Amino acid sequence: MLPALCSARLLPLLPLLLSALLPAGCAGPAARPADPASAQVRRAVAAWSAAPPASLAGIPLEDWSYEVASVRRDGVRAFARAELRYRLAGYDAAPAGSAREVELAAEPGGHWRVTADRPAPGALPQLWDQGPVTVRRGAHALVLGGAGQGPETLDEVAAEADRAVPAASAAWPGRWAGRVVVLVPGSLERMAQLLGRPAREYQGLGAVTVGRVGAAPAAADRVVVNPEGYGQLTAEGRRIVLTHETTHVATRAATTATTPLWLSEGFADWAAYRDGAADPERAAPALGRAVRAGEVPGALPADAAFAFGGDPDALARAYEGAWLACRLIAERWGDAALVALYGRAGREPQESALREVLGTDGAALTRAWQEYLSRELGRRALR
Known part of the structure; x- marks a missing residue:
């Protein structure tokens, strides 16, 4: 009878029919029993991590917990992969996370003792x-x-x-x-x-x-x-x-992935310089040298220009140019317009944000910025 059951119409019912027809003890492979040591390791980690260690007592930690994801045994040792979650009380609205590896040693009576806690492989x-x-x-x-x-x-x-x-x-x-x-x-x-x-x-x-x-x-x-x-x-x-x-x-x-780095980095510098009498020639030396040599940038700094590890002089020119772009916007359109542009640029493309907030476009802003650089940084060459 079994071959007749394998028609396309009855195929979805085959597992149920087989379980009814096979004799007891022949119902297929039994599920692997849970390793009791794994549960014991999880309980040991939970008990050990109920509160931050005494060595961290001075740090205002709260919501401290280890969530075990997996357990691996190696003889009398066990390794638990866990996610540490915590907040700094009064400072973090959302918890920070850290992937950890907790090492344990077997003790008599089926108990486990934590012997080490370190970053999981590849984790910071x-x-x-x-x-x-x-x-x-x-x-x-x-x-x-x-x-x-x-x-x-x-x-x-x-x-x-x-x-x-x-x-x-x-x-x-x-x-x-x-x-x-x-x-x-x-x-x-x-x-x-x-x-x-x-x-x-x-x-x-x-x-x-x-x-x-x-x-x-x-x-x-x-x-x-x-x-x-x-x-x-x-x-x-x-x-x-x-x-x-x-x-x-x-x-x-x-700030989102849409926010151009010239705006986010330039705004941060603008905030840092706005209360002081920042002289562009002194605060933007790398870009000033380039402008006085006739090398006015052809475009606002691209995101790639802010990458660490490259030419330090080029990185300095990117930051200085971004600051002066934001300084220009604040001077010509006002501080509130610069703030509004930042908020809108995190929600929509740059061109749309520039039109809505400043009534201009990227090409016109770039020309205004180039003229601004020549005026603010090229003075020494004009003397």
Whole structure:
């Protein structure tokens, strides 16, 4: 009878019919029983991770949890892949995440003991993976210093970050949390480890901001200081760098993949320079040299021009040109128009945003910017 059951019309019923016709004990392969050790490992990780470790007591952590995704046994050892979730109380509106590998050792009675916790293979480390963390709190800033950072540096960074937050709020009237988290690792190499990039890409930079483009305000954004580059800056340079990076945090929710980098980077510099009497010849030296040599850029800086690790002089010209483009817009159309352009450029193409907000197009703005560069940076050549 069985061959007759395999018609196309009855084929979907075959598994049910077979289970009814086969004798007991011949119903196919039995499901593999669950490994009891896996459940024990999961329980051990849950108990161990019920609260942050005592070594992190100074960091304002909340919603701390490890969610185990998989367990692998190797004799008397076990390795649990887990996702660490946590928030910095008072600073993060959304949790930060970190892929972890938890190592456990078997103990008598079927128990397991956690012996190590480290970044999962290929995952980025947390600051505390590099050693003890020192905490400094300001009125608007939380500064976490990595192993090897001195208290004087952290106090100075906290004070500067406290000044940067009101400056960013003055430039960006949009809704944001009005506070910032700053990480100060112990060295350039350790900074690069946190960011997962070669150290050479950050040489000469004072700080960078990491976060999710288009994320909710006060999501897990972090300003990460390059202690070597930051330490070489003047007091004014440190102020400009931290205000620039804090402005990126403030504008995070309005920034999307649509936002051109000349606008996002130029706006951050505009926010950093707007309260001072920034002389373009002094603040844009690389671009000034090019303009005075007759090399006025043919277009606003492309996104690729802001990539780290390339020609530092070309990178400087891109940032300086972006700043002067935003400075031009604020001078000609007003601060409010620059802010409105930023918000609209995150929701629609650049050309549409320029027409709606400024009543112009990319070609006309580029010509105005080229004339502005020649006027502001070419003065020395005209003397």
